[in-house]
Each structure stands twice: as structure tokens, then as C-alpha cells.
Amino acid sequence: QQPVQSPQAVILREGEDAVINCSSSKALYSVHWYRQKHGEAPVFLMILLKGGEQKGHEKISASFNEKKQQSSLYLTASQLSYSGTYFCGTAFQGAQKLVFGQGTRLTINP
Amino acid sequence: DGGITQSPKYLFRKEGQNVTLSCEQNLNHDAMYWYRQDPGQGLRLIYYSQIVNDFQKGDIAEGYSVSREKKESFPLTVTSAQKNPTAFYLCASSIGSPSYEQYFGPGTRLTVT
Numbered sequence: 001q002q003p004v005q006s007p008q009a010v011i012l013r014e015g016e017d018a019v020i021n022c023s024s025s026k027a028l029y030s031v032h033w034y035r036q037k038h039g040e041a042p043v044f045l046m047i048l049l050k051g052g053e054q055k056g057h058e059k060i061s062a063s064f065n066e067k068k069q070q071s072s073l074y075l076t077a078s079q080l081s082y083s084g085t086y087f088c089g090t091a092f093q094g095a096q097k098l099v100f101g102q103g104t105r106l107t108i109n110p
Numbered sequence: 111d112g113g114i115t116q117s118p119k120y121l122f123r124k125e126g127q128n129v130t131l132s133c134e135q136n137l138n139h140d141a142m143y144w145y146r147q148d149p150g151q152g153l154r155l156i157y158y159s160q161i162v163n164d165f166q167k168g169d170i171a172e173g174y175s176v177s178r179e180k181k182e183s184f185p186l187t188v189t190s191a192q193k194n195p196t197a198f199y200l201c202a203s204s205i206g207s208p209s210y211e212q213y214f215g216p217g218t219r220l221t222v223t
Contacts, residue, residue, distance in 0.1 A: 030209060042200070044211040047211055
């Protein structure tokens with residue numbers, strides 16, 4: 001039931017764009033996105049809910065395709081501070097817990 | 111300031127000893143969670159609690175125990191039955207359902223030798 005993230009790692013130059021995907025084999029109720037820097041706690045980025053509601057930071061955008069059980073996180077005009085590992089967490093209808101993907105490591109070079 | 115705290119940041123223990131990791135929150139959140147993270151891996155749920163005096167096993171509960179006697183506190187005990195206890199442990203809290211974000215503590219890095 002663990003969601004699958006792709007790609008596993010990506011390297012960009014500052015200013016380039018990236019897309020990180022999160023796919024589930026079951027119908028989803030919500031998808032969470034978090035970013036974690038090495039040795040630190042994950043930080044909340046965005047929640048996407050079934051039905052189209054989104055909650056999160058203004059500078060982060062994401063989509064949730066309910067039919068495909070897939071979410072994508074869009075990072076545009078990347079900055080050095082965007083570096084870290086991005087995790088999606090998924091929840092099914094009626095569940096009280098999240099299941100996290102294995103993470104996508106993003107490296108931004110000057 | 112509201113937040114979630116974990117202590118200590120680093121913890122070293124000898125094999126065969128039980129050890130308790132602290133997690134405290136002053137966000138007035140009902141739900142609390144414990145995750146384990148191994149190098150290069152995602153977050154795996156150990157235990158979670160939606161309300162005081164109640165908790166449920168997560169995906170990897172074997173060798174761990176928890177209590178939820180107060181809303182603010184959710185300590186995790188790593189017992190000697192846990193075969194590979196060395197890991198980074200993260201505590202989180204949220205308002206409740208997966209409709210709301212989880213707030214994470216700074217983590218405790220446990221090393222057992």
C-alpha cells in the first residue's frame with residue numbers, strides 16, 4: 001500500500017523546474033507533501049483532498065488526479081533552498097493514518 | 111510559541127536495554143504519531159493515537175510500546191525485543207484526520223551497540 005514516488009532522485013541547476021510524482025494502487029482520500037533536509041524534521045508543504053480542495057504554501061503547486069490515484073508536485077524556478085528529500089503521504093477514505101512514499105531526493109546546484 | 115519537542119536529540123544505549131523517547135506538544139492536537147526513519151528510507155509508522163488513553167499499532171509496532179496518559183505527551187519505549195533499534199525517530203501531531211497537516215518534532219537519533 002506504500003505509494004510509489006518518481007523519480008527517486010533529480011539534480012537541477014538553480015532556476016530549472018522539476019516535477020515529482022506520487023502514485024497509489026488504491027483510491028485516495030488525501031495526499032500530503034513534505035520536504036525534509038538532512039537530519040531535520042519533515043516540513044509540511046501541501047495537502048490535496050479528494051474533491052479538489054488544496055491547502056498549503058502559496059509558492060508550491062501540486063495536482064491530484066483522483067482517477068489515476070496520482071499526485072504531482074511542481075517546483076518552478078528552483079532555488080538552492082529547495083534542496084532536500086520530498087515525501088508524499090497518502091490516506092485512504094476512512095483511514096486515520098498516512099502511508100509515506102520512499103522519497104525523492106532533489107539536489108539544486110548553483 | 112507552539113510546537114512539538116523531542117528529547118534527547120541523540121541517544122546511545124547498549125543492546126538489551128529498554129529506552130524511552132520523549133515527545134511533547136503544546137499545539138492542543140488530538141492526534142500524535144511515531145515514525146521510524148532509516149538512512150535513505152521513507153517514514154514508517156510505529157504507533158499512533160487519536161485520543162488520550164487510546165492508541166493503535168502502525169505498520170512496524172513489534173518491539174515498541176507507547177502510552178497516552180496526557181494529551182500533550184506520547185512517549186515511545188524501544189524494548190529489547192526490537193531487533194534493529196538504531197534509527198532516527200520522529201514524533202508528529204495533528205488536529206486529527208488526514209485532512210490536516212502533521213507537525214513533526216526535531217527527532218531523536220537512537221544508536222544501540
